[in-house]
Amino acid sequence: MYKLRKIRFSYLIWETFCMNASALAPMETMDPELRGMVERCLQEWEGREGNLIMILHEIQNRHGFVPREASLFLAEAMGIPMARIYEVLTFYHYFKLIAPGKHNLTVCNGTACYLKGSGRLLTELERRLSIKDGETTEDRMFHMESVRCIGCCGMAPAMVVDQKTFGKVAVTDVAGMIERIRLQEESDA
Amino acid sequence: MPESVPVKAFQELLDAVPQVLFEQWIRIGMDTGGIAAGADRLWDVFEKECAVTGVEAVLQRTGTCGYAYLDPLVELKSSGHAPVLYGCVDEPLAVRIVREHLLGGRLIDDFVVAPRRRSKDLGEADNIVLVKDSSCEGEDRTATAQSLLLKALRHHGLQDRVQVVRALDMGIYKEGLVVQLLPSGVTYTNVLNRDLERIVEQSIRDRAIVEDLLFNEPDPQTRIVLRNCGSIDPECLDDALRHGAYAGFARALGQGSPGQTIDCIRESGLRGRGGAGFPTGTKWKLTRDVEADLRYVICNADEGDPGAFMDRSILEGDPHSVLEGLMTAAYAIGAGKGYFYIRAEYPLAVKRVELAIAAARKRGLLGKNILGSGWDFEVEVRLGAGAFVCGEETALIASIEGKRGSPHPRPPYPSVKGLWGKPTCINNVETLASVPWILTNGAKAYESLGSGNSRGTKVFAVTGKVRNPQLVEVPMGTTVSDIIYKVCGGVQDDVPIKGVQTGGPSGGILPEKHLETPITYENLQKLGSIMGSGGMLVMDENDCMVDVSAFYLKFCVDESCGKCAPCRVGGYQMLQLLLKISRGRGSEDDLVQIDRICEAMQSASLCGLGQTAPNPVLSSLRFFRDEYSAYIEGGTSYARKRKKALSEGKSMKEAV
Numbered sequence: 001m002y003k004l005r006k007i008r009f010s011y012l013i014w015e016t017f018c019m020n021a022s023a024l025a026p027m028e029t030m031d032p033e034l035r036g037m038v039e040r041c042l043q044e045w046e047g048r049e050g051n052l053i054m055i056l057h058e059i060q061n062r063h064g065f066v067p068r069e070a071s072l073f074l075a076e077a078m079g080i081p082m083a084r085i086y087e088v089l090t091f092y093h094y095f096k097l098i099a100p101g102k103h104n105l106t107v108c109n110g111t112a113c114y115l116k117g118s119g120r121l122l123t124e125l126e127r128r129l130s131i132k133d134g135e136t137t138e139d140r141m142f143h144m145e146s147v148r149c150i151g152c153c154g155m156a157p158a159m160v161v162d163q164k165t166f167g168k169v170a171v172t173d174v175a176g177m178i179e180r181i182r183l184q185e186e187s188d189a
Numbered sequence: 190m191p192e193s194v195p196v197k198a199f200q201e202l203l204d205a206v207p208q209v210l211f212e213q214w215i216r217i218g219m220d221t222g223g224i225a226a227g228a229d230r231l232w233d234v235f236e237k238e239c240a241v242t243g244v245e246a247v248l249q250r251t252g253t254c255g256y257a258y259l260d261p262l263v264e265l266k267s268s269g270h271a272p273v274l275y276g277c278v279d280e281p282l283a284v285r286i287v288r289e290h291l292l293g294g295r296l297i298d299d300f301v302v303a304p305r306r307r308s309k310d311l312g313e314a315d316n317i318v319l320v321k322d323s324s325c326e327g328e329d330r331t332a333t334a335q336s337l338l339l340k341a342l343r344h345h346g347l348q349d350r351v352q353v354v355r356a357l358d359m360g361i362y363k364e365g366l367v368v369q370l371l372p373s374g375v376t377y378t379n380v381l382n383r384d385l386e387r388i389v390e391q392s393i394r395d396r397a398i399v400e401d402l403l404f405n406e407p408d409p410q411t412r413i414v415l416r417n418c419g420s421i422d423p424e425c426l427d428d429a430l431r432h433g434a435y436a437g438f439a440r441a442l443g444q445g446s447p448g449q450t451i452d453c454i455r456e457s458g459l460r461g462r463g464g465a466g467f468p469t470g471t472k473w474k475l476t477r478d479v480e481a482d483l484r485y486v487i488c489n490a491d492e493g494d495p496g497a498f499m500d501r502s503i504l505e506g507d508p509h510s511v512l513e514g515l516m517t518a519a520y521a522i523g524a525g526k527g528y529f530y531i532r533a534e535y536p537l538a539v540k541r542v543e544l545a546i547a548a549a550r551k552r553g554l555l556g557k558n559i560l561g562s563g564w565d566f567e568v569e570v571r572l573g574a575g576a577f578v579c580g581e582e583t584a585l586i587a588s589i590e591g592k593r594g595s596p597h598p599r600p601p602y603p604s605v606k607g608l609w610g611k612p613t614c615i616n617n618v619e620t621l622a623s624v625p626w627i628l629t630n631g632a633k634a635y636e637s638l639g640s641g642n643s644r645g646t647k648v649f650a651v652t653g654k655v656r657n658p659q660l661v662e663v664p665m666g667t668t669v670s671d672i673i674y675k676v677c678g679g680v681q682d683d684v685p686i687k688g689v690q691t692g693g694p695s696g697g698i699l700p701e702k703h704l705e706t707p708i709t710y711e712n713l714q715k716l717g718s719i720m721g722s723g724g725m726l727v728m729d730e731n732d733c734m735v736d737v738s739a740f741y742l743k744f745c746v747d748e749s750c751g752k753c754a755p756c757r758v759g760g761y762q763m764l765q766l767l768l769k770i771s772r773g774r775g776s777e778d779d780l781v782q783i784d785r786i787c788e789a790m791q792s793a794s795l796c797g798l799g800q801t802a803p804n805p806v807l808s809s810l811r812f813f814r815d816e817y818s819a820y821i822e823g824g825t826s827y828a829r830k831r832k833k834a835l836s837e838g839k840s841m842k843e844a845v
């Protein structure tokens with residue numbers, strides 16, 4: 001009983017963080033594909049000490065983010081309180097709780113890039129997409145975020161657009177990047 | 190003396206490694222930086238071109254040799270020439286390299302990177318002359334010099350034996366026209382047009398040195414940690430073994446005396462490269478001396494300093510040396526299990542370490558009864574998840590245990606009570622990568638480098654407003670100005686330098702007048718900075734110290750775990766004050782307040798993050814107080830103008 005209450009309670013906190021959370025989905029209605037994936041991750045790391053973070057990494061790797069159902073399922077399967085999973089997920093910046101946008105625009109804000117004007121790239125992106133650092137556009141098309149050094153300081157300031165790295169980015173390049181993705185999307189549609 | 194079992198087993202293992210000698214090879218620098226610059230596409234181009242033209246050359250993948258500003262890098266050996274390094278290679282150039290260099294035997298102008306080896310002996314017949322104008326002002330004399338050299342060669346009938354090639358980078362700056370003869374490496378600087386004839390006549394025809402032009406200064410760099418980066422395939426154990434990997438470890442294992450191994454490391458004077466600089470041998474001994482049934486070793490590869498990439502480059506370029514270091518540490522302290530704690534943001538490093546572990550296990554270098562010695566050891570990779578504080582030892586341990594990365598008060602130190610309550614030794618990537626070199630070359634050789642209590646070499650990631658951002662490995666005691674001016678070519682666009690930040694968010698700023706300071710742990714500390722993991726950020730006159738301090742402080746505030754109030758509250762309040770000042774709304778009282786908060790954070794924070802977070806602010810206040818005062822006195826109109834100047838990358842004078 002205590003455990004159940006604890007799960008419910010942590011879920012309440014959880015709700016406030018996950019803007020798109022719907023009602024608490026019963027385990028049976030969990031997407032079978034997602035469930036199978038989580039089970040495989042669990043199996044892979046079964047019995048190893050301190051495996052929670054690695055399991056969450058696996059889930060995010062394969063799914064792009066850690067959905068709420070997956071955490072609920074993990075809590076039950078591993079016999080640990082949901083609060084513990086939630087505590088870990090929210091502590092580490094790397095874990096995403098909601099689906100990322102279709103196209104990800106990442107600006108490096110490490111020291112080298114900062115000194116060479118990555119702040120201006122961020123402002124330009126925020127202005128053009130009308131979202132803030134770490135947010136996703138309403139149509140879920142674009143997600144932007146700033147990260148620490150991506151390892152190309154030699155080409156600062158650097159940006160990653162859908163896994164492709166661009167170096168020595170000028171503020172005037174930003175509009176073109178967004179426009180190209182938009183055009184691509186339109187021609188695909 | 191009979192050989193011990195592990196040494197013999199290792200020799201057998203070595204004997205089984207196929208010895209290959211390729212006549213022609215192409216090495217592509219495929220680290221994260223190189224790949225971002227397009228190195229993976231080059232691979233396909235080279236493969237295709239070699240097939241089309243029928244050129245026989247072996248393609249090899251390597252890590253970076255450190256010249257980040259020249260990515261992507263390709264080194265190649267063709268029959269008839271010494272290895273040549275090309276920088277800034279794109280796809281059309283790759284095609285030309287195969288057709289003109291490999292097939293035609295003719296080096297390509299404007300892309301060759303000169304080796305840093307500078308010799309005083311002409312040795313064997315030189316057949317390449319590299320030429321480059323290293324002064325940055327005035328007209329570029331490279332092309333004129335090239336045609337003059339050609340003319341002189343023709344005059345002596347040497348034009349068929351020797352080629353003259355315009356270089357991309359010589360590693361020598363502000364020394365006028367530079368001419369280098371290859372393969373010998375004899376280098377002439379401040380060459381005038383009329384000297385060119387002499388060089389051809391004396392050095393190329395008669396094989397004699399032109400004494401008055403000879404550049405005698407050796408390169409300030411010494412490569413110990415980066416010894417194999419850029420020359421071995423990080424995903425191939427055979428290649429590592431051919432370059433001497435695991436030999437030192439096998440010998441240590443063969444000695445059968447962990448105490449001797451610890452003594453060797455202690456004698457070498459190696460100190461931790463992760464930040465605090467604790468003597469590594471002593472740390473090993475402390476961990477060994479604690480009674481326990483189980484001990485752990487951890488490699489700290491959670492490189493948190495934003496803008497530093499030494500650890501990543503080492504892991505991507507030579508993972509076996511780090512693994513060998515970790516195995517040696519484990520053997521010395523008697524650990525049965527080791528962990529690599531690597532940032533999840535470094536997928537390529539993770540992949541290469543995992544491959545290295547799997548390959549080592551397959552050959553019996555890991556697992557049960559290693560090399561027949563009866564000693565068992567296992568290694569596992571654990572991923573960080575984007576929390577800077579997890580670089581701190583106790584937080585790192587909590588993270589491996591699968592919990593939030595909150596630091597714990599020390600003592601007990603991890604060497605007494607660490608991972609799962611067992612004695613644990615945590616070492617940085619660079620520290621561990623130095624260990625194999627010490628084992629094979631001896632403690633004395635390592636100890637002979639350096640200055641004062643800082644021995645050996647240190648790798649720095651030099652970035653910011655520097656002409657050539659790159660990885661630099663220099664002996665301790667080298668001055669900051671040597672690194673910036675002699676290795677990295679000075680400041681970008683020749684704007685006067687204002688200062689150099691070392692140690693990342695936990696470090697401080699060295700102003701221009703202190704750049705002649707030899708780098709040692711103690712010297713940096715005296716100046717209010719730290720060695721840190723090795724980030725070195727160059728700032729020029731146009732950069733604003735208040736802004737940079739706020740940037741670092743904001744980083745620490747974002748990354749604070751929130752466990753203790755001095756760091757959580759103090760950091761936030763101080764940031765507000767700094768931002769207030771940078772908006773031109775600050776007062777002298779705010780500076781006093783900042784000082785008080787700094788003191789409280791330094792003395793009362795629980796872990797290193799909070800204790801060192803004030804460092805950038807304190808050191809900028811110490812050396813650049815006038816900039817704070819300018820904001821305070823100038824008010825909002827000054828702040829607006831300053832912001833405008835910054836966003837346009839101009840100096841205050843130009844912008845106003």
Ligand SMILES: Cc1cc2nc3c(=O)[nH]c(=O)nc-3n(C[C@H](O)[C@H](O)[C@H](O)COP(=O)(O)O)c2cc1C
Pocket residue numbers: 460461462463464465466467469472489490491492493494577578579580581582615616617618620621722796797798
């Ligand atoms: C906030 C904080 C962050 C740290 N980050 C790192 C890091 O990214 N990499 C690292 O090797 N050491 C880091 N350290 C230092 C480690 O706690 C530890 O001293 C080091 O790994 C010990 O290894 P060494 O003796 O080889 O230097 C950090 C320390 C603190 C307080």
Ligand code: SF4
Pocket residue numbers: 578595596748749750751752753754756757794795796797798799800
């Ligand atoms: S000093 Fe900061 S990071 Fe360290 S324990 Fe305290 S709050 Fe956490």
Ligand code: FES
Pocket residue numbers: 108109110111112113114148149150151152153154156157158495496497
């Ligand atoms: S700081 Fe941006 S890539 Fe390193």
